[in-house]
Structure formats: C-alpha cells, structure tokens
Amino acid sequence: MTKFNAWNVFKNGLNGQTGWSRQWRDPEPKSSYDAVIVGGGLHGLATAYYLAKHHNMHNIAVLEKGWIGGGNAGRNTTIVRSNYMMPGNREFYEHTLQLWENLSHDLNYNVMFSQRAHVVLIHSPGALDAYARRYNTMKLTGSDGELWSLEKLKKKIPHLNYDNGRFPILGAIVQPRAGNARHDSAVWGYARAADSLGVDILQNCEVTGITRKNGSIESLQTTRGNIKGKKIGFAVAGHTSVLWQMAELGNLPIESHKLQAFVTEAVKPLLDCVLIFGPGGAAHFYISQSDKGSMVFGGELDWYKSYAQRGNLPTVKENGECAMAIMPCLGKLRLLRHWAGVMDMSMDGSFFMCKTPLDNLYLNAGWNYGGFKASPASGWYFADLIANERPHKVIENHNLERFEKGINLDERGIGPDPKMHG
Amino acid sequence: MILIKCPYCGERDHSEFSYGGDASIIYPSLDAPQEEWVKAIFFRENIKGIQKETWQHINGCRMWLEVERSTITHEITSIKPCHKNLQKVIDN
Numbered sequence: 021m022t023k024f025n026a027w028n029v030f031k032n033g034l035n036g037q038t039g040w041s042r043q044w045r046d047p048e049p050k051s052s053y054d055a056v057i058v059g060g061g062l063h064g065l066a067t068a069y070y071l072a073k074h075h076n077m078h079n080i081a082v083l084e085k086g087w088i089g090g091g092n093a094g095r096n097t098t099i100v101r102s103n104y105m106m107p108g109n110r111e112f113y114e115h116t117l118q119l120w121e122n123l124s125h126d127l128n129y130n131v132m133f134s135q136r137a138h139v140v141l142i143h144s145p146g147a148l149d150a151y152a153r154r155y156n157t158m159k160l161t162g163s164d165g166e167l168w169s170l171e172k173l174k175k176k177i178p179h180l181n182y183d184n185g186r187f188p189i190l191g192a193i194v195q196p197r198a199g200n201a202r203h204d205s206a207v208w209g210y211a212r213a214a215d216s217l218g219v220d221i222l223q224n225c226e227v228t229g230i231t232r233k234n235g236s237i238e239s240l241q242t243t244r245g246n247i248k249g250k251k252i253g254f255a256v257a258g259h260t261s262v263l264w265q266m267a268e269l270g271n272l273p274i275e276s277h278k279l280q281a282f283v284t285e286a287v288k289p290l291l292d293c294v295l296i297f298g299p300g301g302a303a304h305f306y307i308s309q310s311d312k313g314s315m316v317f318g319g320e321l322d323w324y325k326s327y328a329q330r331g332n333l334p335t336v337k338e339n340g341e342c343a344m345a346i347m348p349c350l351g352k353l354r355l356l357r358h359w360a361g362v363m364d365m366s367m368d369g370s371f372f373m374c375k376t377p378l379d380n381l382y383l384n385a386g387w388n389y390g391g392f393k394a395s396p397a398s399g400w401y402f403a404d405l406i407a408n409e410r411p412h413k414v415i416e417n418h419n420l421e422r423f424e425k426g427i428n429l430d431e432r433g434i435g436p437d438p439k440m441h442g
Numbered sequence: 443m444i445l446i447k448c449p450y451c452g453e454r455d456h457s458e459f460s461y462g463g464d465a466s467i468i469y470p471s472l473d474a475p476q477e478e479w480v481k482a483i484f485f486r487e488n489i490k491g492i493q494k495e496t497w498q499h500i501n502g503c504r505m506w507l508e509v510e511r512s513t514i515t516h517e518i519t520s521i522k523p524c525h526k527n528l529q530k531v532i533d534n
Contacts, residue, residue, distance in 0.1 A: 271487050273484045325464075327513050328513075334457040423480055424476065438486075439461070
C-alpha cells in the first residue's frame with residue numbers, strides 16, 4: 021500500500037499517477053482464521069483494524085454480504101457527537117469522539133472529520149433544564165458543552181425561523197467538538213488500514229448457515245465456502261436477529277426498524293453546523309450541509325418494523341415539514357435522493373457489546389441511531405473484548421443480561437419500546 | 443404508503459394508523475417467575491417475514507387491529523379486530 025503523503029502526491033503528479041497501489045486486496049477466502057468478523061460495515065472493519073493494530077492478531081477475515089460500506093455505513097447522516105449521559109454510554113461516546121479527532125492521521129486517510137459544532141435548539145424551559153443537566157453531566161467525563169443564549173444563537177445562525185409561535189426558540193445547547201465526517205472515507209480508510217495489517221476483506225460473502233459444536237461455533241457457511249474462526253464476532257446491525265437465530269440462540273432485545281435520510285441538490289454554503297430542531301416535544305429533525313453543498317437531513321423512524329431498505333412517504337412529508345418549520349429558505353430546494361437503513365433498535369436505546377452463550381462468539385449490535393459516530397470506539401472496545409475475552413469496564417453493562425438486572429441504559433427514559441428510542 | 447383495510451372503515455392510508463408492535467407476545471401471569479416477564483417485555487423474535495402485529499386506527503375509528511404483514515415487502519395478508527367478540531359482530 022502506498023502511503024498518502026506530500027512526497028507521494030508530488031511524485032505521482034509527475035509520473036501520471038501511476039505509482040499508487042491498490043487500496044485493499046481482493047483475496048480468496050482461507051478455510052480458517054483466528055478471528056472472523058461478520059459484517060463489513062464500519063464497525064466490522066474498525067474491529068478488524070484494532071484487533072490487528074492493538075492485539076497483534078493478523079489472521080483475520082471480515083465477511084461482507086454485499087460490498088463494504090453498502091449497508092448502514094452508507095445510509096447515515098454522518099453526524100459525530102458525544103452528548104450522551106448514562107454511565108458507560110458517556111465514556112464510550114467521548115472515547116469515540118476522541119478517536120475521530122485523530123482518525124485521519126491514524127488511518128493515513130482523510131476521513132474529512134469537521135468539528136463544526138452540534139447545535140440543539142431549545143423550545144421550552146423544561147427542555148432547557150433537561151439539556152443543561154445532560155451537558156453538565158457530560159462535562160464530568162471530559163466532553164464539552166455550551167449553552168447559547170438566543171442573542172448568541174441569532175448571531176451564529178441568523179437565517180432560522182425565530183418566529184415560530186408553536187415552538188419558540190429559547191436558545192441552544194451546543195457541543196462545539198461535534199460535527200460531521202465523510203462516511204465513505206471512514207469505510208475506505210478502515211478497510212485500507214486493516215488490509216495493510218493483513219486482514220482479509222471478503223466481499224460478496226454472505227453467511228448462509230452456522231454449524232455449532234460443543235457450545236461454540238465450528239464453522240460458518242458462506243456464499244464463498246465454509247469458513248472457520250477460532251473467534252467469531254457479529255457486527256451486522258439491522259440483521260442481528262436473523263444471524264442470531266441462524267445460530268439457534270433465540271430472541272434478542274432488538275427490533276429492526278428503518279430510518280430515512282434525505283439529500284437535496286447542492287447549494288452554496290448555507291449552514292456551518294449540525295442543527296437539531298425540536299427535541300423536548302416539538303419534533304425530531306437534524307440537518308447539516310455536506311462538503312458538496314447538499315443539505316443532508318433526517319428525523320424519526322418510519323414507525324413500523326421493517327427489513328426493507330426503502331422509506332415511506334409520510335416520513336418524507338414529515339421531514340419536509342420540519343425543514344420548512346426551521347429553515348423556510350429550504351423551500352425551493354429539490355430532493356435529489358432519499359433512502360432508508362435498517363436499524364437495530366434496542367429495548368433501552370443503548371447498544372450491546374458482549375460475550376454470548378457460545379464460547380467463541382461475541383456480539384456487537386443494537387446501535388439504534390448511534391451507529392455511525394460510534395464506529396471507531398465500537399471497533400476499539402469490540403476488539404478489546406474479542407482479544408481479552410472480557411468486557412472493558414466502560415462496556416461492562418452493555419450486555420444482554422442488563423434488563424433482568426434492572427440496568428436500563430435508557431437515555432430518553434422511554435421504556436421498552438424500541439421504536440421510541442430515536 | 444401501506445394501505446390498511448380497516449374492518450370498520452374500509453381501506454385507508456397507514457398514516458391514519460398508529461403502530462402498536464408485536465402482537466404475538468403473550469404476557470405471563472402476574473405471579474409468574476421474573477425470567478418469563480423479562481422474556482415477554484424485553485425479548486423479540488424480530489421476524490424477517492410475515493409477522494403478527496397491532497395497529498390502532500387513531501385517525502379513524504380508534505379501534506385496535508391485529509395485522510399480519512411482511513416485514514420485507516410490507517404486504518398485508520390478514521387484518522382483524524384485536525377484540526375477539528368484535529370479530530364475531532362483524533362476521534354476523
């Protein structure tokens with residue numbers, strides 16, 4: 021792999037760009053590996069990378085049923101933040117934000133992480149109190165947070181609809197270090213870096229059957245032959261239940277729901293932060309502007325369980341209404357495309373990263389709305405779990421037994437209704 | 443748009459309805475062991491295929507319906523009132 025640096029850019033500028041090597045190999049599957057990660061999204065690729073980098077494992081395969089980054093890694097709104105409050109979640113997401121801050125250097129690949137601030141509009145005194153508490157709690161573990169008055173907000177983002185009678189804007193709560201990253205770059209960066217450490221990335225390799233023996237998984241049947249793994253990790257957000265049942269492990273505290281995202285035609289610079297409209301009762305809507313100029317936005321789930329990667333029209337309408345409510349200047353923009361991703365919505369809105377009833381199987385699932393931003397830390401802690409065969413202290417409660425113990429990591433305080441944990 | 447044929451009101455857009463959730467869950471008796479309650483409240487089969495679920499016609503007759511729907515294609519194969527006695531009234 022040719023490293024990206026100023027000298028190589030200069031050299032290849034002179035020799036017609038002929039000096040670059042492939043970004044990652046396209047190897048044939050071996051019959052067995054020390055670790056097999058099922059799922060070639062950001063979480064799976066990051067896990068393989070950190071296993072190789074930190075835990076000296078190099079005989080690793082990442083199995084992807086389609087092409088890497090074609091699932092939820094390519095179906096998100098690319099927001100990175102760490103404004104979580106529950107113990108465990110707070111440390112985890114702050115860690116992920118710190119990994120993002122250095123990811124481009126770490127991977128030698130520009131993931132275009134832009135810390136442009138995450139601005140949550142406040143519409144009621146109750147929401148203000150709740151958010152002030154949340155952001156003060158976050159500060160205990162080193163995350164940053166600011167409360168902006170209406171005057172400051174108006175100065176920073178003058179073109180919002182401040183004349184909203186039903187949901188008046190009182191101010192904003194802000195995380196300046198949060199922002200956006202480029203999703204494809206993160207996928208390609210992790211794939212390239214993992215590959216250079218010896219990881220086999222096997223695309224078009226769908227797991228179709230699982231053979232168990234003596235309380236562990238003996239082999240995985242795939243569309244590219246049987247593959248054995250001394251250790252196996254599932255990181256297949258959306259279809260975790262399907263794989264879990266393929267291994268005859270029963271039910272999970274997860275429902276699969278679809279979440280849509282939308283992209284408009286490109287315009288000149290209009291919004292230089294990630295803007296959130298409506299939490300605390302009004303709505304749920306988030307919008308930012310991509311580097312190409314498109315407005316990227318999304319909101320609630322489609323509300324009914326689904327494995328279909330396509331969205332439905334009432335949600336398109338609702339998101340359009342939210343966009344118009346907060347930024348009426350968007351009214352003349354046309355939608356270029358919209359899509360849906362299948363989410364693992366968990367019973368308390370938090371993820372699972374744990375050992376399983378099978379000795380050599382490890383689970384990484386239940387990411388709800390938090391999957392994209394979580395991916396670096398997800399890979400970091402999942403690799404740590406697989407290599408050391410015990411959960412790190414930060415994720416010690418992110419297991420399947422937490423419900424019977426009464427440990428609900430429920431950020432919104434909604435209760436066991438997965439569709440409500442948006 | 444999913445079209446849901448309400449037994450009381452006829453065929454309507456799904457935006458008139460509110461999604462309830464998995465209708466296959468049978469809640470255990472009040473004095474059942476804790477494990478049974480944990481399973482009923484927190485664990486789901488999460489079927490990829492045809493599943494039984496509830497919808498409420500909130501912007502119509504407000505009745506609860508039991509619907510069989512594919513979670514892959516969203517095609518609905520059966521709709522009946524959740525309340526068994528109401529089904530009898532419709533049948534008569």
